[in-house]
Amino acid sequence: MTRGAPIFKLRNAADAKIYFLSFGSAFIHDSSFLHASNLHDELVHVRFHSKRSHLSISYMRILSGIQASGLLHIGNYFGMMRPAIALQAEGEAFYFIADYHALTTVRDPKALRENTRRVALDFLACGLDPERAALFRQSDVPQVTELAWILSTVAPMGLLERSHSYKDKLARGLAATVGLFNYPVLMAADILMYDSDLVPVGKDQKQHIEITRDLAVKVNDTFGEIFKLPEARIQAATEVVPGIDGQKMSKSYGNNIDIFGDEKETRKRVMSIVTDSTPVDAPKDPAKSIIFKLYSLVASKDEIAKMRDQFLKGGAGYGDFKKQLFDKLWEYFAAMRKRREEILSDKSYIDNVLARGAERANGVADQVMQRVRNAVGLR
Numbered sequence: 001m002t003r004g005a006p007i008f009k010l011r012n013a014a015d016a017k018i019y020f021l022s023f024g025s026a027f028i029h030d031s032s033f034l035h036a037s038n039l040h041d042e043l044v045h046v047r048f049h050s051k052r053s054h055l056s057i058s059y060m061r062i063l064s065g066i067q068a069s070g071l072l073h074i075g076n077y078f079g080m081m082r083p084a085i086a087l088q089a090e091g092e093a094f095y096f097i098a099d100y101h102a103l104t105t106v107r108d109p110k111a112l113r114e115n116t117r118r119v120a121l122d123f124l125a126c127g128l129d130p131e132r133a134a135l136f137r138q139s140d141v142p143q144v145t146e147l148a149w150i151l152s153t154v155a156p157m158g159l160l161e162r163s164h165s166y167k168d169k170l171a172r173g174l175a176a177t178v179g180l181f182n183y184p185v186l187m188a189a190d191i192l193m194y195d196s197d198l199v200p201v202g203k204d205q206k207q208h209i210e211i212t213r214d215l216a217v218k219v220n221d222t223f224g225e226i227f228k229l230p231e232a233r234i235q236a237a238t239e240v241v242p243g244i245d246g247q248k249m250s251k252s253y254g255n256n257i258d259i260f261g262d263e264k265e266t267r268k269r270v271m272s273i274v275t276d277s278t279p280v281d282a283p284k285d286p287a288k289s290i291i292f293k294l295y296s297l298v299a300s301k302d303e304i305a306k307m308r309d310q311f312l313k314g315g316a317g318y319g320d321f322k323k324q325l326f327d328k329l330w331e332y333f334a335a336m337r338k339r340r341e342e343i344l345s346d347k348s349y350i351d352n353v354l355a356r357g358a359e360r361a362n363g364v365a366d367q368v369m370q371r372v373r374n375a376v377g378l379r
Ligand code: TYM
Pocket: 063, 064, 065, 066, 067, 068, 075, 076, 077, 078, 079, 080, 081, 098, 101, 186, 187, 190, 191, 199, 200, 201, 202, 203, 204, 205, 238, 239, 240, 241, 242, 243, 248, 249, 250
């Protein structure tokens, strides 16, 4: 028997890292099928010798989504995709392309279809491993709209009215549709549908995760413990990647540098990064420079230190720094560009990955929806 609540970090069923919380030592009933390398550490490595287990094992669930609204940019990459790809080895990952969400802004069906496939392609090229992580279209799990409806029946208007992204979209001139207003409710459904533990995102999604937690608590208070409370995973160093004008990089602000943009366009974008008017000879402040911030994402420690010195010493112009940034950026994504070409040459690869991902996602969603429908009285 084990005591305490185990939280698991599993690589696979055969070789697992298990955290036992709330005890000094683990009590393992049947040591014939478990071999624990160190029972006194908080981190206990356990090798399963059999599928039969007396432990109530659950995988850490990681979930995130990305809208199908165009080519992905390096803000998406460093803010969400890279951390999500790193996390796919740490638990059971579900990553999806948010085509229902994109429908709030994309009005061209052909573009929506193409963008959805392109996001899948880019994510795979960047290192998403479909053997580990399920990659799927949000709309391949239509139960999520049912869950969004159920959540909307407990969602306070005031909570949604305070949504920054809703206010930002209205300020940019988007029509105030019910879909736009309900955006965070659908996002909460996305997250709660998979009993997610961790949600890797950029800082702009933080409030959405808070709304998700608020809605989960409301449902749990009303109908009993149905939902797990998810945690946002936001990496401080990349929580807001700046665009070429210094605002948060965003396709809708037109300040993006795309991960797989063509060489000429990418160079042009880098060369048009906004700078101040400090003369070439004068020392410059790296902390205030967009060029330096972006360079820090793609260069090695030594290279970053070297550029910092060049900034502080003076004698080099922003044009030189931009060239250095372009070179590093282009090099950083070179292997991924190559992988992207390989994927493109296999016509059915993306469809197969999405179909398998949808199957796995539906497996979980069906179970959770059954639980939810029973709890609220729909069944
Ligand atoms: P989206 O498509 O706008 O962005 C996808 C991810 O990229 C991150 N990101 C950034 N991070 C740092 N700096 C930037 N400049 C930057 N730009 C974008 C975003 O924070 C995000 O993590 N609502 C979501 C999609 C979604 C979702 C979900 C996410 C739908 N359902 C459930 C998580 C869980 C969105 O529009 O992301």
